[in-house]
Amino acid sequence: MTATKGARSSGSTWTRSRGSTWLRSRTGARVVGIASSIAVIALVELLIIAGAINAFVVPKPTQILLAIPRIIAEENVLHRFWQTAQEVIWASLMLAVFGIVSTYATSWVEHLVRVAGGVALLDALVGPGLPAVG
Numbered sequence: 001m002t003a004t005k006g007a008r009s010s011g012s013t014w015t016r017s018r019g020s021t022w023l024r025s026r027t028g029a030r031v032v033g034i035a036s037s038i039a040v041i042a043l044v045e046l047l048i049i050a051g052a053i054n055a056f057v058v059p060k061p062t063q064i065l066l067a068i069p070r071i072i073a074e075e076n077v078l079h080r081f082w083q084t085a086q087e088v089i090w091a092s093l094m095l096a097v098f099g100i101v102s103t104y105a106t107s108w109v110e111h112l113v114r115v116a117g118g119v120a121l122l123d124a125l126v127g128p129g130l131p132a133v134g
Contacts, residue, residue, distance in 0.1 A: 041061045044058070044061055045060055045061050045062060049058050
């Protein structure tokens with residue numbers, strides 16, 4: 001038996017059908033994913049209507065979808081999104097400013113230590129004229 005792509009070690013081979021190439025495409029995968037999601041939502045809705053799932057515990061998916069516009073209007077969701085976006089922008093600016101300053105300060109201290117050793121570092125940080133110890 002000749003080895004083909006996808007061959008099993010037990011001797012049986014995988015056969016690839018030519019008709020499944022559409023399902024392997026991005027469009028096919030998206031269509032199957034959306035259809036599967038709709039089927040699961042419809043199944044949950046039917047189980048709630050049939051009484052297999054308690055309607056007091058799990059609301060119907062259609063009730064949830066119909067409540068979304070009301071929630072957006074009553075809870076000021078758009079304002080909260082804008083407020084969160086502003087917080088993210090300010091946090092990014094603060095991170096950039098303090099990150100640049102701290103990086104510059106760290107490299108300056110490292111340069112002092114490398115060039116003149118610890119004495120120059122103490123002179124730079126504390127001030128010159130400290131009495132010598134020892």
